[in-house]
């Protein structure tokens with residue numbers, strides 16, 4: 001299935017090289033719908049921390065999986081996004097144990113340091129700040145998942161330094 005003209009000319013269209021990488025990943029699992037979740041996980045990493053429509057269309061075509069199934073997976077699981085996100089994905093836990101240990105103050109510090117609210121991406125495309133439910137490390141709350149790494153015992157006064165480190169690493 002080829003992209004229609006509107007998708008090709010969209011200002012938000014995914015880079016051709018990235019779509020080629022997506023096709024290479026997905027084509028390895030043609031007619032294997034059981035592999036959709038790990039494929040989407042891998043694809044999301046190369047496609048800007050998200051699975052926008054042209055990326056989903058590529059996966060659908062290469063795996064021969066219906067778009068409805070892809071859409072169902074990416075909207076059911078919180079770890080997928082239908083939009084591109086920042087290069088670094090910060091997910092702050094907002095569940096009760098983290099909340100009582102000061103997660104809101106940590107979130108405020110991130111929002112202030114990054115200049116965005118939860119759910120937004122910095123204008124330079126570097127960081128997306130999100131909140132999430134328990135990530136299973138309540139013993140080190142307040143905690144966050146930053147990309148695939150867990151950060152615990154977060155303190156508002158350490159947030160700026162952490163952002164600087166993440167920026168250098170990215």
Ligand code: FES
Nearest residue numbers: 093095098134138
């Ligand atoms: S409540 Fe935050 S990690 Fe469990």
